[in-house]
Amino acid sequence: MSTYRNETLAIRSQSERTQQREHSVPLYLTSSFTFENAEHMRAAFSDEVEANIYSRYSNPNVDELLEKVAQLEGGEAAWATATGMAAVFTTFAALLASGDHIVSSRSVFGSTHNLFVNIFPKWGIMTTYVDADDYEAYANAITPATKILYLETPSNPGLDIIDLEKIGAICIAKNVLFVVDNCFATPVLQQPIRFGADIVIHSATKYIDGQGRVLGGLIVSTQEIIDKIQAFARHSGPAMSPFNAWVLSKSLETLHLRMEKHCQQALEIAKRLENHPAVDWVKYPFLDSHPQVTIAKKQMAAGGGIVSFQIKGGLEAGRAFLDKLSLFSLTPNLGDSRSIATHPASTTHSKLKPEERAEVGISDGLVRLSIGLEHIEDIWEDLEKAF
Numbered sequence: 001m002s003t004y005r006n007e008t009l010a011i012r013s014q015s016e017r018t019q020q021r022e023h024s025v026p027l028y029l030t031s032s033f034t035f036e037n038a039e040h041m042r043a044a045f046s047d048e049v050e051a052n053i054y055s056r057y058s059n060p061n062v063d064e065l066l067e068k069v070a071q072l073e074g075g076e077a078a079w080a081t082a083t084g085m086a087a088v089f090t091t092f093a094a095l096l097a098s099g100d101h102i103v104s105s106r107s108v109f110g111s112t113h114n115l116f117v118n119i120f121p122k123w124g125i126m127t128t129y130v131d132a133d134d135y136e137a138y139a140n141a142i143t144p145a146t147k148i149l150y151l152e153t154p155s156n157p158g159l160d161i162i163d164l165e166k167i168g169a170i171c172i173a174k175n176v177l178f179v180v181d182n183c184f185a186t187p188v189l190q191q192p193i194r195f196g197a198d199i200v201i202h203s204a205t206k207y208i209d210g211q212g213r214v215l216g217g218l219i220v221s222t223q224e225i226i227d228k229i230q231a232f233a234r235h236s237g238p239a240m241s242p243f244n245a246w247v248l249s250k251s252l253e254t255l256h257l258r259m260e261k262h263c264q265q266a267l268e269i270a271k272r273l274e275n276h277p278a279v280d281w282v283k284y285p286f287l288d289s290h291p292q293v294t295i296a297k298k299q300m301a302a303g304g305g306i307v308s309f310q311i312k313g314g315l316e317a318g319r320a321f322l323d324k325l326s327l328f329s330l331t332p333n334l335g336d337s338r339s340i341a342t343h344p345a346s347t348t349h350s351k352l353k354p355e356e357r358a359e360v361g362i363s364d365g366l367v368r369l370s371i372g373l374e375h376i377e378d379i380w381e382d383l384e385k386a387f
């Protein structure tokens with residue numbers, strides 16, 4: 001393993017060059033690879049020689065991205081998928097069998113919730129939800145059938161913070177796999193493996209791309225677990241495209257710079273919102289008013305780029321606020337160089353009853369901001385105008 005620091009590894013971990021001696025990594029847009037002769041092909045198929053065979057199995061651009069992201073997360077190996085949800089699904093589908101049980105934080109991404117509630121039960125895989133910060137409840141929910149404990153921190157969209165070290169200790173004591181969706185923090189702000197996580201999942205669509213161009217998912221773990229995931233994914237086919245891998249690998253080169261700026265601007269906006277008369281409350285992991293600020297500061301290098309707040313006046317005020325924004329994009333994404341605003345109660349969570357929304361921490365006046373990289377005063381002026 002190289003002794004370079006992570007900022008350098010994100011830029012310099014490319015090891016080989018082709019005969020063209022290119023400086024930047026070339027793009028290998030090819031679905032398959034050729035062999036010298038029948039013997040070479042036979043040896044490649046029986047894993048006797050290392051060779052690319054088919055891009056559903058492996059591709060140089062995907063491999064380069066995997067090596068980088070494994071190093072940045074402090075894992076041994078990684079796997080890439082077409083989307084973040086494919087990474088979530090592949091992890092569970094590769095490692096679980098009928099009758100296995102999942103314990104999960106209640107504060108998880110909407111599509112992950114949908115997998116737990118509507119899809120996995122078809123195959124006899126059941127999930128028990130626990131309140132995000134009820135540590136005793138996690139331990140009590142684990143049964144002999146439990147194979148995976150799953151959580152997001154910070155969570156989407158509630159920004160709940162869960163103590164990774166505490167959960168890591170529970171998982172070791174109870175012998176279950178600890179899986180963390182690290183999408184909001186990225187490896188720049190938080191490395192869950194350091195706190196005992198066995199598997200880290202990313203929607204690379206968000207901060208890792210960071211410019212709203214491509215979809216992608218990443219799974220980082222030990223070599224042994226990645227081998228199992230690979231055995232499933234090669235044949236079920238959720239592969240990442242070489243083009244997307246090339247884009248995402250390039251994006252990693254600037255991730256640390258982008259995260260620093262996202263975090264700095266988001267903290268400043270969160271502080272200003274806290275003092276605004278039209279705002280009931282603000283939630284941001286590094287604000288002193290956040291209920292889990294101490295844990296956030298223990299496990300994260302900075303608070304991230306997402307700020308949520310409750311506007312006075314409820315559902316109608318939330319919708320009216322969005323309509324008056326002009327710089328902010330109204331789009332269901334986050335982690336982009338462009339600032340984004342969403343109103344969960346009238347969009348992603350509109351099918352839930354107000355009581356059900358409250359249970360997952362979504363009030364009718366909740367507005368979620370993904371603070372971009374535009375000039376901070378332009379961001380603030382747009383918000384001020386909309387109030």
Ligand SMILES: *Cc1c(COP(=O)(O)O)cnc(C)c1O
Nearest residue numbers: 083084085109156183203205216
């Ligand atoms: C967006 C998101 C996902 C899903 O990722 P896609 O790339 O959209 O499939 C999973 N987890 C979290 C926390 C997300 O924000």
